[in-house]
Structures are given as structure tokens and as C-alpha cells.
Amino acid sequence: MTSPISNLRTLILLLLVSAPLCFGQEQDITTRIAELKRMEAMEPENPSPKYQTVLACLNYAVMNPHAEPAERLLAEAEQTLGQLEQMKNADPSNNCALRGYLYMVRIVQDPATNGQRYYLDVQQYFEKALKLNPDNALAQQLQQKFQEGMRQAGR
Amino acid sequence: MSREFGGLVFRVHFCGMKHLLTTLLVAITATFSAFSQTRIDGKVSDTHGPLIGVNVFVVGTLDGGITDSLGRFSFTTQKSGELTLQASMLGYEDYTRVADAAPLRNLDIRLREKAATIDEVVVTASTYSMGKSAQFKTLDALDVVMSGNSCGDIVAALQILPGTQKVGEDGKLYVRGGDSEECQTFVNGMHVLVPYSTNVEGQNQRGRFSPFLFKGMSFSLGGYSGEYGQALSSVLPMETTDVATGDKLGVSASLVDWNVGGTKAFRRSSLSFNADLTSLGLYNILFPDRNDWTRPYRKLSGEAQFKAELSPRTVLKSYAGYDWTAVGLHQDGRSLSMREHIAYANVTLNSNLSNNCTLFAGIANSSVLNDIDDALVAGDHYHNFRNEVHLKADIRKRFTPAFKLTAGLEDYVRNSRKRYEEIGYDLGYNLLAAHLDANLRIVPHLFLNLSLRTENMSGSREWLLMPRATLSFVPGDRFQASLMAGRYSQCPADDPLARSKGQLRQSLADHLILSLQYSTRKTLIRVEPYYKLYRRLPLLSEGRYVAEGYGYSRGFDVFVEDASLVRNLQLTAAYSFNDSERLYLDYAMPMTPSYASRHNLRLTAKYSIGKVILGLADSYASGRVYPAGTTPYYNSLDANITWLAHPKVIVYASLNNILGRTNIYRINDDGSPVAATRDRFFYIGIFVSLKNNKAYDISNF
Numbered sequence: 132m133t134s135p136i137s138n139l140r141t142l143i144l145l146l147l148v149s150a151p152l153c154f155g156q157e158q159d160i161t162t163r164i165a166e167l168k169r170m171e172a173m174e175p176e177n178p179s180p181k182y183q184t185v186l187a188c189l190n191y192a193v194m195n196p197h198a199e200p201a202e203r204l205l206a207e208a209e210q211t212l213g214q215l216e217q218m219k220n221a222d223p224s225n226n227c228a229l230r231g232y233l234y235m236v237r238i239v240q241d242p243a244t245n246g247q248r249y250y251l252d253v254q255q256y257f258e259k260a261l262k263l264n265p266d267n268a269l270a271q272q273l274q275q276k277f278q279e280g281m282r283q284a285g286r
Numbered sequence: 287m288s289r290e291f292g293g294l295v296f297r298v299h300f301c302g303m304k305h306l307l308t309t310l311l312v313a314i315t316a317t318f319s320a321f322s323q324t325r326i327d328g329k330v331s332d333t334h335g336p337l338i339g340v341n342v343f344v345v346g347t348l349d350g351g352i353t354d355s356l357g358r359f360s361f362t363t364q365k366s367g368e369l370t371l372q373a374s375m376l377g378y379e380d381y382t383r384v385a386d387a388a389p390l391r392n393l394d395i396r397l398r399e400k401a402a403t404i405d406e407v408v409v410t411a412s413t414y415s416m417g418k419s420a421q422f423k424t425l426d427a428l429d430v431v432m433s434g435n436s437c438g439d440i441v442a443a444l445q446i447l448p449g450t451q452k453v454g455e456d457g458k459l460y461v462r463g464g465d466s467e468e469c470q471t472f473v474n475g476m477h478v479l480v481p482y483s484t485n486v487e488g489q490n491q492r493g494r495f496s497p498f499l500f501k502g503m504s505f506s507l508g509g510y511s512g513e514y515g516q517a518l519s520s521v522l523p524m525e526t527t528d529v530a531t532g533d534k535l536g537v538s539a540s541l542v543d544w545n546v547g548g549t550k551a552f553r554r555s556s557l558s559f560n561a562d563l564t565s566l567g568l569y570n571i572l573f574p575d576r577n578d579w580t581r582p583y584r585k586l587s588g589e590a591q592f593k594a595e596l597s598p599r600t601v602l603k604s605y606a607g608y609d610w611t612a613v614g615l616h617q618d619g620r621s622l623s624m625r626e627h628i629a630y631a632n633v634t635l636n637s638n639l640s641n642n643c644t645l646f647a648g649i650a651n652s653s654v655l656n657d658i659d660d661a662l663v664a665g666d667h668y669h670n671f672r673n674e675v676h677l678k679a680d681i682r683k684r685f686t687p688a689f690k691l692t693a694g695l696e697d698y699v700r701n702s703r704k705r706y707e708e709i710g711y712d713l714g715y716n717l718l719a720a721h722l723d724a725n726l727r728i729v730p731h732l733f734l735n736l737s738l739r740t741e742n743m744s745g746s747r748e749w750l751l752m753p754r755a756t757l758s759f760v761p762g763d764r765f766q767a768s769l770m771a772g773r774y775s776q777c778p779a780d781d782p783l784a785r786s787k788g789q790l791r792q793s794l795a796d797h798l799i800l801s802l803q804y805s806t807r808k809t810l811i812r813v814e815p816y817y818k819l820y821r822r823l824p825l826l827s828e829g830r831y832v833a834e835g836y837g838y839s840r841g842f843d844v845f846v847e848d849a850s851l852v853r854n855l856q857l858t859a860a861y862s863f864n865d866s867e868r869l870y871l872d873y874a875m876p877m878t879p880s881y882a883s884r885h886n887l888r889l890t891a892k893y894s895i896g897k898v899i900l901g902l903a904d905s906y907a908s909g910r911v912y913p914a915g916t917t918p919y920y921n922s923l924d925a926n927i928t929w930l931a932h933p934k935v936i937v938y939a940s941l942n943n944i945l946g947r948t949n950i951y952r953i954n955d956d957g958s959p960v961a962a963t964r965d966r967f968f969y970i971g972i973f974v975s976l977k978n979n980k981a982y983d984i985s986n987f
Contacts (some may be wrong), residue, residue, distance in 0.1 A: 161352055165341040169348050172372060207376050223598055243854055243894070244808075251983055258531035262553060281933075 160191045160200065164207065178221040184211045185229050186269075189236055196240040208233060224264035231256030232273055253277055327360035328393025329353070330373055330381075337375060337397060345370040345382075363387065373397060401730030402760065403687035409733065409758045411768030411801035412510075412814060414447050416503040437940060437969045440503070441482070441493035444522070445905070446888045448843035448860035449507040449814075452907040452920055453881045454962060455951040457490030458482060461507055462816060463839025463866030463882050464519030467779060468795075472514070472523040474603055476632040477698070479652030479674040481522075483585055483611045484626040486577075488951065488963045494587075494609055494628065496560070501527040507843070508816060509770030509799045512721035512737030512754055513680070513694060518776045518795040518820070526603055529593045530556035534978045540971030541569050547589075548977070555594035562587040575964035580621050581614035599638040606631040620660035627655040632676075642684040646694075650676040661706070668706050672780065675699040688727035695720050702780040711784035716744040717777060733758045741775060743792060750775050750792060764806060770799040782824035782831040782871070791833045794821045808850040815842040823870035837868020837876065854894040862886040880952070883907040883920070897930040901940075912953040920949045934975040942967040 164187060170180040188208035192201040212229050215221045234249040234256065257277065260270035330340040336357025343350025344363045351361035363369070366387050373381040378397040408415070436443035441459055444450060451460040458466035471481035473495070482491040502525045506514075514521045535548035547560035567582040589607040596602055607630050614623035632650035639645055652674045661668040680694035698717040704710045723737040735756040742749045754772030775792040777783065783790055799816040816839075823835025841864035849856045864884060869876040885908040892901045907920040926940035943949075943966045952960040975983065 161339055165343070165350065165352050166348060168341050168374065169343045169350055172343070172345050173347070203376065210376065244849065254983075255528075255531045262531060262551075 160187065160204065163187050164204070176218075176220070178215055178218050181211050181215045181218070182221070182225055182229070184208070185215065185233075189229070189232050192236045193232075193239055196236065201240070205233070205236065222264070224260045224267045224270065227256045227260035227263065228267055228270035228273060231260065231270070231277075235273065235277055250281070323362040323364055324366060324387040324390070325360065325362050326371065326387070326390040326393070327358070328391070328395060329357040330359065330395045330397060331357050332378065332397050332399065337378075340373050340375045340378075340395075340397065342371070342373045342395070345372050399730070401688075401727065404690050404725045404727050404733060405684065405687070407733060407758075407760050409735070409756065409760070409768060410766060410803055410812075411756060411758065411770055412508050412799050412816075413504055413506045414444075416505075437492075437942075437967075438497065438971075439490075439492045440495060440497050440524075442490070443497070444505055446858060446860060446890050446903065447505065447507075448812075448845045448862045448886075448888075449520075451862070451864070451881065451883055451886055452905055453951075454490075454920060454949055455488050455960070456485075457492070459520070459522070460881050461520040462818065462841065462843075462862075463864045463879070464795075464818070465879070465881065468517060468519035468776065470514070470517035470521050472521060473605060473630075473632060473650075474526055474634045474648065475513075475523065475646065475678060475680075476634060476648045476650035477516070477652070477674065477676040478630060478650075479672060480628055480654045483609055483628070484613070484624055484656065485583060485611075486613055486615060486617075486622065486624065488577075488960065489583065489613075494607070494630075495524070496562075496589075499526055499589075499591075499605075500524045507814075508797045508818070509754070509756060509772055511735060511756070512723050512739040512752070513692065515696075515719050515721075515739055515741060515752075515774075516698065516717070516776050518774050518793060519818075526591065526593070526605060529554065529595055529601070530558065532978070534558075534983070535976045536974060536978065537976065538971060538973040540969060541572070542566055542969065543971075554596075555592065558589075558591040558593075560587075560589040562589075573964065573966075573968065576961070577963045578616040579614070580616060581612060581623065583611075583613040585609060585611045596635075597637075601636050602633070603636075604631070604633040620664040622661070623659040625657045627653075629653045644680075644682040646678070646680040646682075648676075648678045650674075652676075666707055669710075670702070670704045672702045673700070690725040692723040692725075693721070700777075702784075704780065704784070711780075713780055713784050715777075715783075718742050718744075731759060731761045733760060737772075741792065743777060745788065746791060748791060750794075764804055766801070766803045768799075768801040770797065770801070772797050778824045778831070778833075782826075785829075786824070786831040786833075789830065789832050790824055791822055793823050793833070793835075795819065796821075806850075808848065810845070810847040812845045813842065814844075816840065818866075820868055820870075823868060825870055826872045835868065835870035835873075837866065837870065839864060839866035839868075839882075841865055852893075856892045858888070858890045860886075860888045878911045880910055880912050883910050899928040899930075901926040901928070910952075914955050914957045915953040917950045917953055917959070921945075921947055922949065934978065936973040937971070938973070939970040940968070942969075 164184060167180050167184040167187060171184065174180065185208045188204040192204050195201055212226065212233065216226050231253045234253045237245045238249050238253065254277070257270050257274040260267050261274065330337045330342065330353050338353055338355050338357065340353040340359070341350060342353065342359045344365055347363060347365055349361060349363035349365065351359040353359045368384065369387050371383045371385065371390060373395050375397060377400055379400050381395050381397055442457060444459060445452065449462050453460050456466070459469045460466050461469050471478040481493055481495070483494050485491045504523050506521050508520060510521050514523070530549045530551045532551050533549060538545045543562060543564040545560065545562040547558070549556055549558040564585040565582060567584070570579055570582050587607065587609045589605070592604045594602045609628045611626040612624065614621060630650070630652050632648060634646065634648035637645045654672045656670045658668040660666060676696065676698055678694065678696040680692060682690065682692045684690045696719045700715055700717070702713040719739060719741040721737060721739040723735065726734045728734055737754045739752045739754070740749050752773040752775060756768055756770045758766060758768040760766050774795045774797065777792055778790050796819045797816065799814060801812065801814045803810070803812040818839040820837040822833040823837060824831045824833065825835035827834065841862060844861045847858045851857065864882055866882050867876050867878055887906040888903065890901065890903040892899060903924045905920070905922045909916040909919055922943040923945050924940065924942045925944055926938065929937040931937050946965045948965055949962045950959040951962060954960060
């Protein structure tokens with residue numbers, strides 16, 4: 132049985148270990164997004180860098196929903212996804228998967244408030260992504276993860 | 287292994303002589319590159335100081351850096367000669383400089399904050415948006431169902447908002463001192479002639495549409511743009527849900543209504559249906575009221591929707607609904623019997639053309655047939671048939687991020703046939719309208735909506751010109767201030783029009799509204815003073831109606847919504863003060879309309895505990911003035927509970943007017959009060975999804 136003191140010690144140790152890790156992650160994601168933005172500028176008509184930018188932002192935010200840069204990255208993701216949805220050569224199935232992912236991250240950030248607000252949107256966007264392209268691996272994986280989460284929450 | 291650096295590709299193969307040659311080549315190239323590298327450095331700031339995390343790079347390469355905590359950056363590029371340097375950060379205008387690479391040292395870059403485009407700013411003045419259309423969502427379909435006293439009725443749920451007035455005897459929407467006829471409903475932009483189903487006096491007339499039909503509603507309490515006409519006070523545009531992505535089948539049942547509905551989803555289209563029977567027969571047996579019913583209220587409805595994405599940018603939506611309503615009771619020595627048939631259908635096409643251009647076209651038809659036996663005296667008969675065809679086309683184009691223009695044309699063709707015994711009329715007229723709306727960003731944070739609407743009613747040579755303007759100051763996400771002014775018109779109701787012998791013209795209302803709003807993610811505060819001036823209202827004079835009525839309505843609304851005080855608790859408070867007076871219809875002198883109460887207060891609380899959501903609402907309205915006296919104040923304390931029993935089962939129950947107060951709705955000319963027919967109303971319902979791969983999703987609508 133662990134005492135409150137040992138719990139506190141473990142918590143401090145975790146904080147000490149995770150602080151530089153978070154700082155490193157933050158630097159990494161900023162650098163990664165910056166590189167992707169440079170690629171976007173190189174090929175403004177190519178949807179791939181924009182797709183990667185949104186994905187990178189959301190991947191970071193879903194893993195670190197309350198980290199300091201999460202809100203900024205979600206804003207970046209939302210803006211870039213808006214641009215992607217306006218591009219004629221962008222894959223609508225991918226756009227739907229990313230839109231569903233964006234709402235999914237919002238739920239992860241604040242399940243109590245955003246769960247009821249966005250859960251249907253998440254499901255509908257993943258469903259639509261798979262209707263447009265049944266082989267969309269990202270949509271398949273995200274849908275599966277989300278359904279697992281819903282099942283766990285429903286227990 | 288391959289790595290790309292600014293377009294130069296090195297392929298490194300570690301094998302024998304080839305390896306040696308390659309190594310030499312790499313070394314020579316690297317040495318050459320080292321000599322040709324140019325360092326670029328400097329700092330980036332805005333008006334407040336250094337900016338952290340700005341991406342500074344040479345366009346067309348991956349060469350770049352990110353500013354540190356002091357706003358400094360430094361990197362090298364292999365590009366020589368003329369290059370384009372860019373500094374970018376979310377929320378700021380991109381900085382671009384074309385220059386020779388050599389002297390790009392110790393740069394001092396100033397970024398300017400990016401002004402929001404007209405598409406990014408949602409001006410919320412005088413409007414309560416629901417669904418995903420607004421940043422702060424105040425109400426969606428589930429909220430409507432769970433709203434304290436709504437019993438799933440959109441109109442009742444909207445009455446938690448400020449500006450609406452509690453008129454218990456019919457339950458319709460009365461906004462800011464305006465009659466219920468002055469509030470018009472639109473589905474997918476198309477007009478609905480009669481949004482309520484009929485009922486006898488003292489009984490709530492429910493809205494005809496299920497909240498689950500819609501993904502968004504935008505309830506405007508005044509000051510709306512030129513797109514909407516034929517409404518003196520307010521408009522309620524609602525947008526149906528998008529093409530469904532999955533099949534659904536569901537049923538619901540309660541003490542008063544039974545419903546079955548479903549959706550079949552195809553690759554790019556979906557077909558939905560819904561059938562509903564509402565009957566108060568069982569309820570009247572279980573909980574008798576003060577009426578002597580001969581035929582309890584019954585409504586049978588059928589609805590169908592077909593939606594299709596004709597292309598990724600073109601969506602077709604169609605809706606068709608039919609309602610049959612019948613109700614009868616013994617009243618004042620007669621057997622009042624009412625029957626109503628309502629059919630409504632619309633088809634709309636929305637297409638995003640290239641070049642930021644959107645095209646909208648729609649057609650709608652409303653038909654309403656009413657028959658009443660023993661309407662005024664025993665043995666009489668009343669018959670009324672009304673029909674409206676609404677045609678509409680809009681084109682919208684965004685020319686720049688700071689300028690958007692909308693132009694539209696619409697036509698209403700209306701017919702009405704009324705008979706009471708041998709007396710009656712046949713009425714028909716056409717109303718042609720055009721509008722032009724310009725949205726401009728004058729300077730950063732300052733937006734102007736200018737619109738002009740013109741209308742001509744057949745039989746009149748008059749082309750009404752109605753200018754409208756909204757000036758909005760939006761300095762950030764949290765605060766908005768708007769000033770709205772505009773002129774609005776509406777054709778008189780059929781009866782005054784038929785009895786005017788061509789003397790009536792369209793009634794007019796001028797709106798002046800100031801809106802101040804502060805919002806955070808969990809709190810919204812809005813204050814809106816307003817003033818409305820009515821002219822050309824129908825006034826009965828010497829047996830015929832003339833356009834000489836007038837009036838005013840002034841007051842202010844306050845709305846506070848908060849979800850930050852206690853976790854999972856959402857609170858709203860809405861207060862409206864209204865002072866109005868008008869001379870119209872058969873009034874002998876200017877007076878406060880009998881539907882208007884000076885003070886209206888609504889308080890609601892919603893609290894979630896696991897899978898249970900509890901709701902409490904209190905509605906208060908001060909007394910209403912009648913020639914024979916003033917009613918006591920109205921008050922109703924309502925409670926509801928929603929239980930998410932299973933991902934496919936939702937149970938809902940509510941009790942209205944817990945305290946059992948007998949609310950008085952009206953004072954007759956002889957001084958006798960007309961009270962609500964029952965003091966309390968209990969509702970319990972269950973929604974079951976028989977087929978649906980989504981949890982907690984109502985499958986019927």
C-alpha cells in the first residue's frame with residue numbers, strides 16, 4: 132500500500148521527468164509545423180502539406196489536450212482545414228476524417244461540455260469519410276478509437 | 287537513404303569505390319555549399335513586443351528558423367542572389383520581403399495583427415443562433431427537448447430567450463411588443479405560412495416542426511438583413527440537417543404522442559420519413575382539466591425529406607409535411623369542432639460555384655384548410671383555405687476578404703378563400719421583392735452591413751424601399767457592439783385586407799437596436815435596448831380597414847448564460863422590459879396590446895450527473911392589460927429529467943407548473959377571468975433507436 136507521501140514523491144518525479152519531455156515535445160511540434168508551413172509555401176496548390184499540418188496539430192493536441200500550445204495548434208488546424216476544404220484537388224474523404232478528428236480532440240479536451248455537443252458530428256464525419264472512401268485508413272482507425280472510447284464512457 | 291535539402295538531393299551509397307567517389311563528391315559539395323551559405327538573422331515583434339514562435343523562412347526552400355523568447359531568429363540558406371523572405375504566424379499578416387540574400391542581417395521585422403475577414407466574424411446582435419453556426423451555442427435539438435417547459439416544442443423552448451413574451455393562451459412567439467403574426471418562420475430559407483397547428487383557446491399551439499429536423503436555428507429578434515421580409519418584428523430561419531451518413535430507425539412514445547421515423551442513407555443522398563400521432567385523449571382521462579371535451583386534441587403528421595449532394599459543392603434539400611388536426615369541446619352552449627389540414631413542401635438548391643460565389647434557389651408551397659363548426663353560435667360553419675407559393679433565388683459573392691455582396695429576388699403568390707355562413711371573400715395577390723446586401727469591413731474590427739429591400743404588392747403602384755444597416759465593432763472574440771437600424775414591412779392579415787376595399791397598404795416598422803455582448807467560452811452576457819416605431823397598421827374605421835394605425839414598442843433585453851460556476855451546471859437568466867402602445871384593428875384609442883406584458887423573466891438551470899440531466903425553469907410575466915382589468919402576474923416553475931438509459935434509449939419526463947398556480951390569461955369584457963384549462967402538465971416520453979450505429983442519437987424526428 133502506498134502512503135500519500137510516496138504518492139507525492141512519485142508525482143514530483145513524474146513532473147520532473149515530464150517537464151523537459153513536454154518542453155521538448157513543444158519545440159518538436161513547433162519545428163514540425165514550421166517545416167510543413169514552408170512546404171505549403173513551396174507548393175501552395177498541393178493539399179498534402181496542409182493535410183500533414185492539420186494531422187500534426189491534431190495528433191499533438193489529442194495527446195496533450197491541456198498543454199499550452201494545444202489551443203494555438205487547434206486554431207492552426209481549423210484554419211488550415213478550412214483552406215483544405217476549399218481546394219478542388221483535396222480528397223473530400225480525408226477532409227471529413229480530419230473534421231471528425233478536430234471535433235474528437237475538442238471532446239478529449241472537455242468531455243463534460245463538448246461530449247454532448249460534438250459526439251454526433253464526430254461519428255457523422257467519420258461515417259461520411261468512409262462512405263466517400265471505404266479504404267480511408269485514418270478514418271477507419273479514428274472511428275474505431277472513438278467507438279472504443281464511447282463504449283468505455285457508456286459503461 | 288535520401289534527404290532533401292532545398293531541392294538538392296544527395297544519394298549516399300556505402301560500397302567500395304563508388305562509396306569513395308560519393309564521399310568525395312559529398313565532401314566537395316558540402317565544402318562548396320558551406321562557402322555559399324548565407325546567414326539571415328534578426329528579430330520579429332508586433333506593437334506589444336517580441337513575438338515567440340514566428341516561422342521565418344526563404345520561400346521555395348525549407349531553410350528557415352523560429353523566433354525564440356526574445357523574438358530572435360537566425361538561420362542559413364544555400365540560396366544566393368535574390369530571394370523571398372517570409373515571416374508568418376497565426377493571427378498575423380504574412381510579412382514578405384524580396385531582397386538580395388547578402389544584406390539580410392539584423393532584420394527588424396514588425397508583424398501586423400491580421401484583421402478578421404467578414405466570413406470569420408459572426409455578428410450576433412439581436413440574434414440567438416443555435417447549432418454549430420455560432421461560436422457560443424445556446425440551444426440545440428436536445429436542449430430544446432430538455433428545456434424546462436418545452437415538451438420538445440421549438441417555440442416553447444425559444445421562450446427561454448429574452449425579448450419573447452409569455453402569452454399562455456396560445457403559446458405562440460410574441461417578440462418585443464409585436465404580435466405573433468409579426469414573427470415569421472423559414473425552413474432552409476423558404477417561408478412557412480403557418481408554423482403552428484391549431485388548437486382551442488387556452489391551449490398551447492405547438493410548433494409544427496420537430497427540433498430533430500434541424501441542424502441550426504437563428505432566431506432574430508429584429509434588425510435582420512434584406513434577405514428576410516414580410517415580418518415586422520422577428521424571423522426564425524431554421525436549416526435542416528445535412529445528407530445523412532447512416533441508416534436509422536426509431537420510435538418514441540409518451541402519454542400524448544407516438545412517433546416512428548427513419549432514414550435510409552445512400553452514397554450521396556438520404557431519404558427520411560416520420561409519422562406522428564398526438565392525442566390528448568388518454569391524458570384527459572388520466573388528468574382531467576376544466577374543459578368539457580367532445581373530441582380531444584388529435585394531430586396526425588407525416589413528413590419526408592430527400593437530400594442529395596449532387597456534386598461536392600451542390601446540395602439539394604427537399605421537405606414535405608402534412609398535418610391533420612381535430613379538436614372539439616362544449617363551450618358556451620355550443621359544440622365547437624375544429625379541423626385543420628396543413629401541407630407544406632419546399633425544395634432548395636445550394637451550389638458553391640467557383641470564385642467564392644454561391645447560388646441559392648428554392649420553391650415552397652404552403653396550403654392550410656380550416657373548418658370550424660359552431661364557431662360563434664350553435665349551427666354555424668366557418669371555412670378558410672389559404673395557399674402561398676414562395677419562390678426565391680439568391681446569389682452571393684465574396685469579392686475580397688473585406689467585401690461580400692448578396693443579391694436576391696423573391697415572389698410570394700397568396701390566395702385565401704373564407705366563408706362564414708353566406709358571407710366571405712376570395713382574396714389573391716402577388717408580392718414581388720428584391721434585395722441587395724453588402725457586407726464590408728471598413729477598417730479592422732469595424733464591420734458594416736448595408737442592405738436595401740424593395741417590395742411591390744400587386745394592385746399597388748407603390749414600390750417600398752427599405753434601407754437597413756448594421757454597424758458592428760468586434761475588437762476580439764469576447765466583445766461585440768452593434769448598432770442596427772432598418773425599415774421592415776408586412777402585408778396585413780387576410781381579414782383586414784379583404785375588408786379594406788383596396789385601401790390597405792403594407793404595414794411598416796422601423797427598428798433601432800443597440801447590442802452589447804461579452805462572451806467567454808463558458809459565459810455570455812448580452813444587453814440590448816431597442817425602439818420600434820409602427821406605421822400604417824390596419825385600423826377599423828367606419829366598417830372598413832384603413833392603413834392609419836400606428837404605435838411604438840421600446841424596452842431592453844438582458845441575457846446571461848453561464849457554465850463556469852459549478853461543473854456540469856448551466857444557468858441562464860433572461861429579463862425583458864417592454865413598454866408598447868398601439869392604435870390598430872378595433873382599438874378605440876392607443877393602448878398597450880393585450881398580449882404585451884411589461885416585465886418577463888426566465889431562469890433556467892441544467893445539471894448533469896452521469897447519465898442523468900436535471901432541468902429547472904421558472905417563467906414570470908407581469909400582468910397584461912385588458913379594457914376590463916389587468917391580469918395577475920403569470921408564474922410557472924417547471925422541472926424535467928432526462929435519463930440516458932442506454933446508448934439507444936433516452937427517457938424524458940417533465941412537470942410544468944409544479945407549484946400549481948392558476949394562471950389567468952385574459953379578462954373578459956364582463957370582468958370574468960379566463961384561466962389556464964389545467965394548472966399542471968405532466969409529460970413522460972421514451973425515445974428508442976431500433977437501428978442506428980450512433981449512441982444517444984434520436985433516430986426519428
